[in-house]
Amino acid sequence: MTNLDDEEMEAEGGEEQIQMEDNEVAEEIEQDEVDEEGEEAPAQKEEKVYLPGDSMADDEELTFDKSAYHMYHVAQTGAPCLSFDVVQDGLGSCRTEFPMTCYMVCGTGDPSGAANSLIAMKMSNLTKTESNASDSEDSFIDDAEEGQPRLQTASIKHVGGVNRTRHCTIGDKKLVSTWSDTGKVHIWDVTPALNQLDQPGVQDHIKLEDKPLFSFAGHQEEGFAMDWSGTTPGRLATGSCNKTIHLWQLREGGEWSVDKRPLSAHESSVEDLQWSPNEPNVFASCSADQTVRIWDSRGVGDKACMITCKAHDADVNVISWNRNDPFIVSGGDDGIIKVWDLRKFQQGSPVAVFKHHTKPITSVEWHHTDNTVLAASCEDQVTIWDLAVERDDADAPSTDAPTDATSALPPQLLFIHMGQQNIKELHWHTQLPGVLATTSESGFNVFKTISV
Secondary structure: OEOOOHHHHHHHOOOEEEEEEOOOOOOOOOHHHEOOOOOEOOOOEEEEEOOOOOOOOOOOEEEEOHHHEEEEEEEEOOOOEEEEEEEOOOOOOOOOOOOEEEEEEEEEOOOOOOOEEEEEEEEEEEOOOOOOOOOOHHHOOOHHHHOOOEEEEEEEEEOOOEEEEEEEEEOOEEEEEEEEOOOOEEEEEOHHHHHHHOOOOOOOEEEEOOOOOEEEOOOOOOEEEEEEOOOOOOEEEEEEOOOOEEEEEEOOOOOEEEOOOOEOOOOOOEEEEEEOOOOOOEEEEEEOOOEEEEEEOOOOHHHHEEEEEEOOOOOEEEEEEOOOOOEEEEEEOOOOEEEEEHHHHHHOOOOEEEOOOOOOOOEEEEOOOOOOEEEEEOOOEEEEEEOOOOOOHHHOOOOOOOOOOOOOOOOOEEEEEEOOOOEEEEEEOOOOOOEEEEEEOOEEEEEEEOOO
């Protein structure tokens, strides 16, 4: 494991631009372009915006545009993490001052079969990104004064690779659920691990010998779908590759109860789950059977499924339920992002369709306070969207006028973030407005763009 490194930003990328070098020599050279020895001055570089799918010449390279970010940091945890979640902390909500601190939990999925871990993480001293503008000194952060960003981790041995990780807070306990590729779901108390990371003088990387509070093998196959209820403490839903969903509840005395009667209406693997942010008995699921379904948890078997919508023409990988408005966003293997109005869900017609991505969507999430903003990821990029933006006819490019590289982009597309390899998951930080975290095979990115 290595510490956070904000100097790696230029290698990792971001909203990237191509620095293209003009190798053509002008037929006439002005006298001031010739030095005292009569040699030509170096040709100036032309900056162009790079968009996913654009071709690049051998002499072109991608560079990081710092002016597009308020903050950008990179971290590695050794083995890649397929999933992570942000941990709610006691440092206060709506924190906008730099440097920042955040806590996360993640699980490794080492394809080599090596030992895997559940990891509690503390990222501290997340400083503001320096501006490219020479006259913006007020925004600079003095590394010598503020110090370097720091990553601290506490790892716990986990049997099997971690397919998905989700966190919840119950009382003074920080609990984490993990989906193992062995077919088991585990519940962990990571409160001691997080507390140790806050102790003075603690090492950056520590190993703990904790065991799960509870494990469930009733799914019989591995899975990825998992979500904690935000309205009923200790309520969990898990879905697996064998088409079934099980409901969990923490009982008085700290005992876990899992309903052995699965909810079964999907015809293929359950890929993702989301509890309603307002209704304690309602949740949504998506599946490789190309549907999104709405459930009443009080029902039994397939009778619990209230509404079914054929959502995509391919596997539906991920969904996210808007916290404030009756909308769900879905992302599929077809690379399409769709927004659904639950008041018209049975009609099967999305209120918005975005076809920018060309590879399967791996994660989607609504912003927690801005009801029209969402983020999505696929293998090679993260996008941020604002549904409230519409193109003004007066601003639409003329068919006769020359267009730049961005003119064909959807007007709702606010930002494209690149530089990671095989991006798996993203989450907004609900206590750090505008901060987005992503995980991929090449590690973690934690950043805040100028657009949100």
